[in-house]
Amino acid sequence: MLAASTALPLHAFNFGSSKKLKIALVGTGIRGITFWGKRLVDQYSDIIEFVGLSDINESRLAYGKKYIAVSCPIFTDFEKMVKDTRPDLIIVTTKDSTHHQFIIKGLEMGCDVLTEKPLTVDETKCQAILDAEKKSNKNLIVGFNYRWSPYATKIKELLMNKTIGDLVSVDFNWYLNTYHGASYFRRWHGEMGSSGSLWVHKATHHFDLLNWWIDSEPNEVFAYGDLEFYGKNGPFRGDNCRNCNHAKECDFYWDISQDEFMKELYVDHEHEDGYIRDNCLFREDIDIYDKMSAQVKYADNTTLNYSLTTYSPFEGWRVAFNGTKGRIEASQDIPYHKINTISEAEKHTNEMAQTNKEELSYEPIIVHKLWHEHETIQVPMEKKGHGGGDKRLQDKIFKTTDTEDPYGRTAGIRDGAMSILIGIGARRSIEQKKVIQISQLTDLKPQKKR
Incomplete structure (x- = not known):
């Protein structure tokens, strides 16, 4: 069932x-x-x-x-x-x-x-x-929207078609910049009890993509993680940014009152529930990890090497798939791979935007087969709305419900569970210093094929 x-x-x-x-x-x-x-x-x-x-x-x-x-x-x-x-x-x-x-x-x-x-x-x-x-x-x-971006879908298509044969291993690295990454530590996401840490809140996106791309379910996970940059590691701390005595010397200073939307949505109502949106990044009660790495073994024996960095100079990601007949490499927003048209500060705002007016661009996927020269596949791209995934997800839910999707992008309860169980298993692995079996977390038993 x-x-x-x-x-x-x-x-x-x-x-x-x-x-x-x-x-x-x-x-x-x-x-x-x-x-x-x-x-x-x-x-x-x-x-x-x-x-x-x-x-x-x-x-x-x-x-x-x-x-x-x-x-x-x-x-x-x-x-x-x-x-x-x-x-x-x-x-x-x-x-x-x-x-x-x-x-x-x-x-x-x-x-x-x-x-x-x-x-x-x-x-x-x-x-x-x-x-x-x-x-x-x-x-x-x-609501997994990343699956629905044209770029992620093209990767899925190449893997489904056995372009590099049977999948053997995957390397995946995600980089949050000092604008977007820091934003998680300003609010309740920085508290383990509220967010389950970024192993769950943020990485669930990544693990869902990987489960879907690999077409198998996670069997076991071993992880490392630590808090070495934000929280108690900061050189100073205050109540929140707008009332901080260190505003002039803090590289992370953010004046929420200058953002009309954020002020009207959060500041104007914080008197009711005490939710402060511009908390200090260096407050003592931050207890999540800011650097994370894990190795995951899947039920079909594919292995995954994963890392998440929360204070990178740039925002982007890389993935590489190793197969019996070759290798696929893909990446997004690595600044020295191309000329960027937006700043690091604007990246997350642009990603979250829901407007449809946008110039078409192309991003490469590299396919390198054994004994052959590599091939570059240019994929039509959108940046806004999570790479075009937002609108495609909602269209599927509300407009094209009965239309068959050859890529299987609609996510149900099992997908949601398997994505968080990797992150939960990673947390338990760090706490217990051992490999965690996914089957021991709930009554779900990992399957070789999704």
Whole structure:
């Protein structure tokens, strides 16, 4: 049953009728009100309607309603919202450590659920979600957008076609720059209990891509990690950036009051729940890792070498696939590979943007077969909306639900679980200083083929 849920049948989405899909959103932070809020209203209002918004912060909730531009009621009580509005689909964009509460309750109350990544933050909560999904007759979708970018899809196509034979090993390195990387340490993501660390919150994106590309499931993981740059390692610290005595000497100083949107979304409402968006990067209570590396062995015997750096001079990534007949190399945003048109400070903002007006560009994938010269494949590229993945993911969910996807990009509960279990296993490996078996974390047993 769980294996079948990877190929997700969204039976409740009856777009062929005159009835619009009723959506309720819980969590009105930036991802909730932009990508899963305003963009849905702008692009799909002919087939969907928001029937309710929920958040623990009533002030931010009112702002979110205005920003999304909907007329639905707002609720600080999630269960009341579901009972009163009877949505078809609940979208969960709350703090990571609370995802399980709304996923499980939504399924129990008879709704399909779409959750932002990560599925949840630890193995106990993951098992509770698996159990709830088994008991329900509803669907759980995980919003993995990276799969849907044309560049990632081209890599999948080459691997599916056995361009380099059978896959043997993979090397994957992700670099967060000192703008985007630092942003995680300013907020609740820097606390293990809230985010599960970047092994889960951020790397779930990467592990899902890898599971999908490799077409197998992780069997065991061994990892290293440490906190050596942010948190207690800083040369000084303050309450938050806007009130800091070290503003002139801190390379990471960020004045949130100069960003009108961030001020209106967070600063204007922090009096209600105490959520400070511009916390000091060097505060003592940061307890996640800022450097991470892991080795993962898959059920089909493919091995993965993975690393994540959170304070790199540039933002980008590299991946290399080694096969029995050759090697594929791919990368994004490595600055000395090409002339960049945007600064490091602008990269994340550009990636998150949802506008469709963009000049077409091309990025190379290198294919090197044994006994042959390498070949360069130029892939048409988009930068905005996570490489074009955002809009393609939403089109699949809301417009082309029944259209067969040869690349299997729709992610269900098993995909969501397997992606976080690598990160959770990596955390446990660091804590226990040993190899962690994925099968010992939940009742899911890794399969050779997804």
